[in-house]
Amino acid sequence: MVATLLKLRFRVLANQLSRSPWQLVGFIFGALYGLGVLGGAIVGLVFLGFAPQEVAASVIVGVGTLVTVGWILGPLLVFGADNTLDPQRLVVFPMTLRRMMVALTLAGVVGIPGIVTSVAALGTIATWVQWPAAIAASVLSLPLAVLTVVVASRAVSSLTSGLGGRRRFREASGIFVMIPLILAGPIIAGVATGFALNIDTLAVVVRVLGWTPLGAAWAVPADAAAGDWIAAAVKLVIAAATLVLLWLLWGWSLRNTLSHPGQSAAEAVRPGKIGWFGRVPATPTGAVFARSLTYWLRDPRYLRQLIGVPLAPVLIWFYLRDGDPAVGLSFSAPLIAVIVGIVLYADISFDGTAYGTELATGASGRADRAGRTLAAAAIAVPIILIAAVVPFIFSGLWGQFPGILGMSLGILLTSYGVCAVTSAQFVVPVAASGDSPFARVPGTTFLQGMAAMLIWLIAIGLSAPTIVIGLIAFFTGNAVLSAIGGVVGVVMGVILVVVGIRVGGRTLDRTGPVLLSRLKAMKNA
Structure with missing residues (x-):
């Protein structure tokens, strides 16, 4: 069933693009942009491998954290949530909730953003080529990093869409979530400007981010390269626990939606009251x-x-x-x-x-x-x-x-x-x-x-x-x-x-x- 849904995802995408030449052009430009970003990232990761281990660790953990934040906020603030496989339309399929979530996760991985993120994550191996221990740790941590960003994106998109609530809640949550997202830009820019004046402070912040759910998976190879296996093991546990919690949160939201679909509110209106008309x-x-x-x-x-x-x-x-x-x-x-x-x-x-x-x-x-x-x-x-x-x-x-x-x-x-x-x-x-x-x-x-x-x-x-x-x-x-x-x-x-x-x-x-x-x-x- 999962394979069938993935085929359906690409069939729906092909149908959408075939109906509109301009939409196809937009998709091609998006793919070319993704390839450009991917090429630049791979080249940068290769050159980063010649830098000291501390510098490489700071860059990968810092950028990896930003990638995670981008996956969480990007679909809401800039790109929109990919709704090719709408969970509410999939409810008619004879499948369990777990299989539906697996299919939606894989659909996110094989999309353009998912492919770019996955290949770029694999590209970090080129940075750690001088540290075999980091390569071994990457085998466990990189899949966690990629799956975490995809599941986090799905979970946040589901929650901010008001899945599991009535239509009014869905509308309100979808609107008001934009306020902190819009203000997040200048706040982050201001914080980054302050840190730019103090490189030591920035390095400390990156190390702290490595212990958070946002950067733990990206920091595991860095600790392995430094020989700190205890820190690497703890961060691997943090990354795995983060993925599990996000999966449970997403599952709760989808279960609520599919068992209690939103209803359109009906308002009683007195005869002759036709509003602005x-x-x-x-x-x-x-x-x-x-x-x-x-x-x-x-x-x-x-x-x-x-x-x-x-x-x-x-x-x-x-x-x-x-x-x-x-x-x-x-x-x-x-x-x-x-x-x-x-x-x-x-x-x-x-x-x-x-x-x-x-x-x-x-x-x-x-x-x-x-x-x-x-x-x-x-x-x-x-x-x-x-x-x-x-x-x-x-x-x-x-x-x-x-x-x-x-x-x-x-x-x-x-x-x-x-x-x-x-x-x-x-x-x-x-x-x-x-x-x-x-x-x-x-x-x-x-x-x-x-x-x-x-x-x-x-x-x-x-x-x-x-x-x-x-x-x-x-x-x-x-x-x-x-x-x-x-x-x-x-x-x-x-x-x-x-x-x-x-x-x-x-x-x-x-x-x-x-x-x-x-x-x-x-x-x-």
């Missing part, structure tokens, strides 16, 4: 606006895109705390505008096949573009206004406020105009409604990253006049130029968003059925 004009634009605003307020996939907004000023303050934080915080609003300005590029993708309902009503593409833009603006504009006003309350430099506000609104509206056109031409695979917001389809990380980058570049390019005027006005303290920049930003933003809605609407009238067919293909992949 009863508060907007009875027009196609109003209907799209009401539906989109409901999504923004209730769908965790939308809310997840807003988690980074209140943290943007925190990140700015962190990186500029040694300079003048007041200056940096003044640019919180433009940064937030950049973040939330491109969220509409996947709006139809989030609809999924439900987009067919809108097509069936005959609503025009212009109504769709206008309704979605207004709904997103209803959330983003108040946020940007608050982010623009608060820093100047403390600084008192109100003469520079119009330029910052105009820059922010100009970037936001320009981004909406660009998204109105681009989202009418393509859709991207995203987590389905009710799934974990972290779920992904293999081969889509590159595509989504490129799509976001392209939209950002176009939006920033079109907003360049507003940005240049606003920056000059801010750093020269010219209040008149700041006022001009504010007007230019708002006017250009309004013009570009109107043009984008019109052009995108005409495009969507032609491409609507094509987009629906692509959404259906993604759902059936």
Whole structure:
């Protein structure tokens, strides 16, 4: 059964890639990137073998710990959790929970990240070639290291997806886990910067990490090379115990999920209470606006895109705390505008096949573009206004406020105009409604990253006049130029968003059925 599921994993992957040439391109780029990283790692490990034993030990244990942390946080923060074999879909197979977990673990090992990690782990043998005792210890410790990172990734992904809980718990856990993950970056960077000033402290920290579940498996060969067999044996026990505990934790989560599947919450509503649909004009634009605003307020996939907004000023303050934080915080609003300005590029993708309902009503593409833009603006504009006003309350430099506000609104509206056109031409695979917001389809990380980058570049390019005027006005303290920049930003933003809605609407009238067919293909992949 395990072999059958592994074959199914590759068959599903092949079907997904065959349905979308661009997804295949993304998968190929991911594979090439993995090969590049692997090649560089192997070369580095070979040269590391000529370094003193203490240096080699510090590097391998330190990097190995970072690899473990990357496997735990990467699927949540950057890459998404590979959901090719969804445990909830495998429940219909006549198999035990243990076999399912074995199959999912092996599926993780044979994926691109798993292959890169496994080969790189084997490459550490090239470093320890001068110490035969370390090679012997690697035979036991390296499989533990690889299995630990894969099982840890599965367990953490399962827990943060709310597996074993109701849908609301699944949604809340999936969203709020992003807060500490986003803040972890600057915290780790700050700690690393402090350690960089003291090499001895860094060496001590690495030795301590070797006694933790994160680095124990990587430290076993290092202790063997140093002749400290007692420490190597103890760390081997720590590594084995870590794998066992992670396995039990993952099994508990899966058992809860498969025996108590999440249920959609049903809320009693009084007759005639139809939410936002009863508060907007009875027009196609109003209907799209009401539906989109409901999504923004209730769908965790939308809310997840807003988690980074209140943290943007925190990140700015962190990186500029040694300079003048007041200056940096003044640019919180433009940064937030950049973040939330491109969220509409996947709006139809989030609809999924439900987009067919809108097509069936005959609503025009212009109504769709206008309704979605207004709904997103209803959330983003108040946020940007608050982010623009608060820093100047403390600084008192109100003469520079119009330029910052105009820059922010100009970037936001320009981004909406660009998204109105681009989202009418393509859709991207995203987590389905009710799934974990972290779920992904293999081969889509590159595509989504490129799509976001392209939209950002176009939006920033079109907003360049507003940005240049606003920056000059801010750093020269010219209040008149700041006022001009504010007007230019708002006017250009309004013009570009109107043009984008019109052009995108005409495009969507032609491409609507094509987009629906692509959404259906993604759902059936």
